[in-house]
Amino acid sequence: MSVSALSMYQSCPPGLTSANGTACNAATCNSTFVAPDARVPKPTSDRQCSSCDAGFGGVNCNVCQSAGSCQARKSSLGLNTPNALFGQNETLVCHKQPSAVHTTYIDCNVNQLTVNGVYPGEMRMTLSKTYKPDSFSETGLASWPQESNTALSQVWLNGVEQFYCQAAGCSAKNSSSTLSPQGDPVLGSSLWTCTSLQCYCIPGTAMCGAGSLDLSPVINKLNGTLTMPCDYVDPNNATATSHCAFRGELLNNFLGEGGLPLDNCQFGSCITQSDLDEFYATGAGDGDAQGSGSSLSKAVIAGLVILGVAVAALLALLLFGFWQQRKARRLPKCAGQGPVGLQWEHLNYTVPLKKRFGRRNKKVDNDDLDEALPSSSSHEGAVAHLDSPALDHHDLSVVRNSSGSIQPGCMVAVLGPSGAGKTSLVEILAGRHKIGRISGTIRSIEASLAPETGHPSRRTIDFIDQEDALPAFSTVREALQMAADLSLPDNVLRAEKREIVDTVIHQLGLERVANKRIGDASRRGLSGGERRRVSIGCALVSRPRLLIADEPLSGLDAFSASRVISAFRELAAGSQLGSTTVIVTVHQPSSEIFYTFDQVLLMSQWSVIYHGPPADSLAWCERQGEQCPRGHNVADHLLKIASHTDGSSCNSGGEKLHEKRSNLSTVGSPSGEGSNGLPAENPAIAAGPAWEKTVGGSSMSTFMTQLTVLSRRNFITARRDPAGALAHILGSAIIGLIVGGCFYQVSLTIAGFQNRVGSMYFLFILLSFSALSAATALTKSRSLMMRERANSLYGPTAWLVSYVAYDALLLRVIPALLLSTIMYWMVGMQSRADYFFEFILIAILFHLAMALYNMLLAALIEDLSISILFAGVFILFNIGFGGFLLNLNDLRGVFRWLQWVCPMKYALEAVASHELEGLQLIDQVGGVSISASVSVFSGNLFAFKPDAFYRDLLVLALGFVVGFFALLVGAVGWRMRERR
Numbered sequence: 014m015s016v017s018a019l020s021m022y023q024s025c026p027p028g029l030t031s032a033n034g035t036a037c038n039a040a041t042c043n044s045t046f047v048a049p050d051a052r053v054p055k056p057t058s059d060r061q062c063s064s065c066d067a068g069f070g071g072v073n074c075n076v077c078q079s080a081g082s083c084q085a086r087k088s089s090l091g092l093n094t095p096n097a098l099f100g101q102n103e104t105l106v107c108h109k110q111p112s113a114v115h116t117t118y119i120d121c122n123v124n125q126l127t128v129n130g131v132y133p134g135e136m137r138m139t140l141s142k143t144y145k146p147d148s149f150s151e152t153g154l155a156s157w158p159q160e161s162n163t164a165l166s167q168v169w170l171n172g173v174e175q176f177y178c179q180a181a182g183c184s185a186k187n188s189s190s191t192l193s194p195q196g197d198p199v200l201g202s203s204l205w206t207c208t209s210l211q212c213y214c215i216p217g218t219a220m221c222g223a224g225s226l227d228l229s230p231v232i233n234k235l236n237g238t239l240t241m242p243c244d245y246v247d248p249n250n251a252t253a254t255s256h257c258a259f260r261g262e263l264l265n266n267f268l269g270e271g272g273l274p275l276d277n278c279q280f281g282s283c284i285t286q287s288d289l290d291e292f293y294a295t296g297a298g299d300g301d302a303q304g305s306g307s308s309l310s311k312a313v314i315a316g317l318v319i320l321g322v323a324v325a326a327l328l329a330l331l332l333f334g335f336w337q338q339r340k341a342r343r344l345p346k347c348a349g350q351g352p353v354g355l356q357w358e359h360l361n362y363t364v365p366l367k368k369r370f371g372r373r374n375k376k377v378d379n380d381d382l383d384e385a386l387p388s389s390s391s392h393e394g395a396v397a398h399l400d401s402p403a404l405d406h407h408d409l410s411v412v413r414n415s416s417g418s419i420q421p422g423c424m425v426a427v428l429g430p431s432g433a434g435k436t437s438l439v440e441i442l443a444g445r446h447k448i449g450r451i452s453g454t455i456r457s458i459e460a461s462l463a464p465e466t467g468h469p470s471r472r473t474i475d476f477i478d479q480e481d482a483l484p485a486f487s488t489v490r491e492a493l494q495m496a497a498d499l500s501l502p503d504n505v506l507r508a509e510k511r512e513i514v515d516t517v518i519h520q521l522g523l524e525r526v527a528n529k530r531i532g533d534a535s536r537r538g539l540s541g542g543e544r545r546r547v548s549i550g551c552a553l554v555s556r557p558r559l560l561i562a563d564e565p566l567s568g569l570d571a572f573s574a575s576r577v578i579s580a581f582r583e584l585a586a587g588s589q590l591g592s593t594t595v596i597v598t599v600h601q602p603s604s605e606i607f608y609t610f611d612q613v614l615l616m617s618q619w620s621v622i623y624h625g626p627p628a629d630s631l632a633w634c635e636r637q638g639e640q641c642p643r644g645h646n647v648a649d650h651l652l653k654i655a656s657h658t659d660g661s662s663c664n665s666g667g668e669k670l671h672e673k674r675s676n677l678s679t680v681g682s683p684s685g686e687g688s689n690g691l692p693a694e695n696p697a698i699a700a701g702p703a704w705e706k707t708v709g710g711s712s713m714s715t716f717m718t719q720l721t722v723l724s725r726r727n728f729i730t731a732r733r734d735p736a737g738a739l740a741h742i743l744g745s746a747i748i749g750l751i752v753g754g755c756f757y758q759v760s761l762t763i764a765g766f767q768n769r770v771g772s773m774y775f776l777f778i779l780l781s782f783s784a785l786s787a788a789t790a791l792t793k794s795r796s797l798m799m800r801e802r803a804n805s806l807y808g809p810t811a812w813l814v815s816y817v818a819y820d821a822l823l824l825r826v827i828p829a830l831l832l833s834t835i836m837y838w839m840v841g842m843q844s845r846a847d848y849f850f851e852f853i854l855i856a857i858l859f860h861l862a863m864a865l866y867n868m869l870l871a872a873l874i875e876d877l878s879i880s881i882l883f884a885g886v887f888i889l890f891n892i893g894f895g896g897f898l899l900n901l902n903d904l905r906g907v908f909r910w911l912q913w914v915c916p917m918k919y920a921l922e923a924v925a926s927h928e929l930e931g932l933q934l935i936d937q938v939g940g941v942s943i944s945a946s947v948s949v950f951s952g953n954l955f956a957f958k959p960d961a962f963y964r965d966l967l968v969l970a971l972g973f974v975v976g977f978f979a980l981l982v983g984a985v986g987w988r989m990r991e992r993r
């Protein structure tokens with residue numbers, strides 16, 4: 014007798030015997046009570062047993078048929094006689110469900126279109142599942158050296174065994190999903206899962222060599238995990254049959270995710286009534302109660318872990334923020350900080366007129382200047398030490414060798430004709446980032462030595478720009494309140510801030526428009542003059558130690574202008590927060606306004622030609638031989654002189670004028686100063702190592718305050734201008750319905766497969782295009798952010814976090830959620846809750862990744878048209894390398910690598926791994942019915958890995974979303990700062 018190839022077939026299991034030199038390969042017509050040696054083989058000429066033992070059925074007669082058949086058989090065999098071995102009360106019953114209390118036998122019809130087509134005839138599979146061995150002494154059932162938790166199976170074609178399999182390490186769990194077609198009573202199923210599957214193809218049989226297709230290479234290689242789901246049968250229906258499946262990894266690759274589908278299954282096992290009662294009472298037996306809780310999929314766990322880490326990080330950030338805010342609110346108020354004056358020496362500013370190839374337009378900061386330009390050295394000497402600050406014919410000198418000083422608490426006007434260099438000078442003094450080259454030194458002059466409290470109580474400098482940049486959707490009061498919240502320290506109470514805002518509104522005469530929206534060029538709100546006053550108000554509420562205002566009076570009527578000047582005067586005079594040094598550039602001040610200033614600084618053609626009190630200016634005019642006619646506005650006369658000295662007059666008498674300038678620039682030091690312009694009376698001089706850094710330093714408010722204020726403003730904007738959010742949300746719902754309609758309920762044909770794949774592809778392309786709005790939205794908010802950041806109202810991180818949170822929630826998460834949900838159900842994707850939620854998660858992550866990429870572009874590139882161009886190229890790259898258009902397996906060299914930086918590849922692979930899983934196509938090709946598993950060819954078609962969902966999710970979340978966000982933080986910090 015030949016020995017079986019599988020260890021569990023050494024001694025024949027019930028229903029099998031050895032005949033004709035084969036090992037356990039012959040079916041018997043005996044019941045499970047007959048020992049292997051006594052079994053009679055079915056004649057090979059018969060397709061099936063002409064008669065099984067009474068009460069038993071199936072290919073090899075080991076499936077009991079009715080409740081009493083086991084006991085009847087036992088009695089007929091005389092096993093019921095009371096003796097030492099058999100208990101009197103042990104009645105055997107037939108358990109007709111797939112769950113194994115001891116060993117259960119199953120007999121099914123194999124129903125697989127392709128297999129049945131290739132091997133015509135009656136194909137059946139017999140299976141036995143053993144939870145624990147039967148005890149012969151209790152039941153009289155034949156025993157064999159079977160092991161607990163094992164499974165055996167045989168496949169029969171026309172009554173001839175073709176191949177058989179064994180598996181060990183089996184466990185069972187109940188499941189609510191069934192294999193039966195819809196409409197059948199749903200009773201759930203028993204899922205039997207085993208490890209170490211082994212199969213053996215019997216040589217010479219139709220399936221293993223003798224037929225048209227030899228399956229031996231496949232069958233002999235079957236290994237790994239075996240899963241056998243079987244539906245429970247309706248206990249009220251004696252003739253009911255059910256469905257099962259035989260699934261293994263290799264088998265599924267060959268036949269599709271459904272494995273070998275089995276129908277018309279009957280189950281039967283003889284067990285004692287007491288075992289059955291115990292089984293139903295305790296759920297013992299094959300462990301139907303075991304593992305009834307479904308485990309979470311890896312992807313859900315991964316998503317939860319990522320979400321958990323993100324939420325924990327966010328919470329930690331928030332907690333730290335709250336703690337910092339609380340600490341800042343409790344700090345004692347520091348009242349001792351007085352105004353800050355300025356002293357500057359040999360200040361030069363040049364801008365390149367032409368970009369020089371291969372030479373960076375390096376900005377020389379004051380660190381360099383201090384090293385290269387000791388304050389005692391002459392201007393010419395200094396130039397020689399600097400990184401080419403010297404003028405060449407490509408440079409335009411905008412500020413020339415300017416020196417001067419402004420005492421703390423003074424109110425100074427910078428006068429001069431248009432183009433004289435006023436803006437450039439005050440911007441440099443205010444520490445704004447300039448694109449040209451600056452040389453010279455700037456020092457701050459402290460009015461008093463403030464007691465060291467460890468924290469600043471007032472911001473050093475505030476700068477009012479020549480052009481207004483205000484939040485269009487905020488009201489005047491909201492804008493001022495926001496400026497107060499951000500520019501005053503957290504330890505100033507909210508009520509105090511409100512009081513300051515009210516005072517400023519009153520000072521600037523803005524009561525009438527206090528609750529009016531500011532508006533912008535496309536949505537008119539305030540008039541130009543009103544907007545100007547709001548800009549001034551935003552600076553006034555912060556009560557800085559030095560206020561520099563560039564053309565604050567332009568566009569104002571005389572009355573409004575004098576109101577603004579009075580407000581500046583009040584600021585300079587001081588409040589309980591201390592007084593302020595005010596520097597203002599003005600074009601044509603009225604006489605009244607002119608004399609309000611403590612000092613006037615007159616500029617002509619990029620140099621300061623007069624610096625002194627307004628009252629001394631008349632005498633100075635006389636000294637220049639340009640006496641001011643009686644009744645004339647002195648300011649106008651000064652401007653006339655300044656205008657004469659530039660342009661043509663300069664050309665005609667350049668030498669003389671230069672001499673004049675040299676003399677004039679030291680004229681008129683304010684009282685208390687020495688002739689060198691330095692303060693005479695021991696004020697502290699803080700030598701600023703880098704002026705820009707000193708004055709453009711950190712914000713006064715804490716990160717949490719900045720975040721709250723900015724988020725509130727975003728929320729107000731979204732409420733008052735809902736068009737953007739509505740367009741995204743409604744748009745995605747409508748597009749979802751249209752696309753869902755086009756791909757409605759895809760079928761399982763080849764065309765349906767094309768549509769299923771197409772719908773996924775379409776979804777991600779739609780999301781890519783929808784993410785373009787991230788670039789335009791960021792570009793729109795760019796100028797206001799850069800202006801406010803330059804004024805140190807907040808840091809780039811607070812702005813970015815509030816901006817991304819607003820954009821992500823309203824414009825990415827909700828639309829992606831809507832679009833993918835509508836499409837998922839309309840297209841008819843897998844109706845599994847875990848797959849649905851994972852699909853949505855991938856859609857949201859992809860949308861976020863694309864949006865962050867577009868924001869990154871907009872942050873790096875100021876020109877929107879260029880950002881959109883690059884965004885479009887990236888979409889094209891995604892479409893190409895996503896995996897549906899180009900076959901990624903066929904790409905060569907470096908192009909093959911590109912797929913790893915393509916977010917759409919990961920998104921498509923992740924959703925396809927679920928949506929194509931177990932998909933069995935049934936169609937007609939040239940009149941021939943075909944049935945094919947998508948998994949057989951999807952790997953070749955798309956180069957997608959079927960089990961890559963977990964990896965794809967992590968790459969999308971951590972690589973692209975977190976990665977792009979990190980790059981965006983860097984890009985905003987580096988690129989979204991003002992440079993003039």
Ligand SMILES: Nc1ncnc2c1ncn2[C@@H]1O[C@H](COP(=O)(O)OP(=O)(O)OP(=O)(O)O)[C@@H](O)[C@H]1O
Pocket residue numbers: 364409411429430431432433434435436437438448449993
């Ligand atoms: N970055 C720059 N590139 C080219 N030219 C510049 C640059 N900055 C300033 N200038 C030039 O320097 C000169 C002085 O400019 P600035 O804006 O300082 O003058 P202004 O006195 O403030 O004029 P206005 O009163 O008209 O505002 C102008 O001719 C201006 O065109």
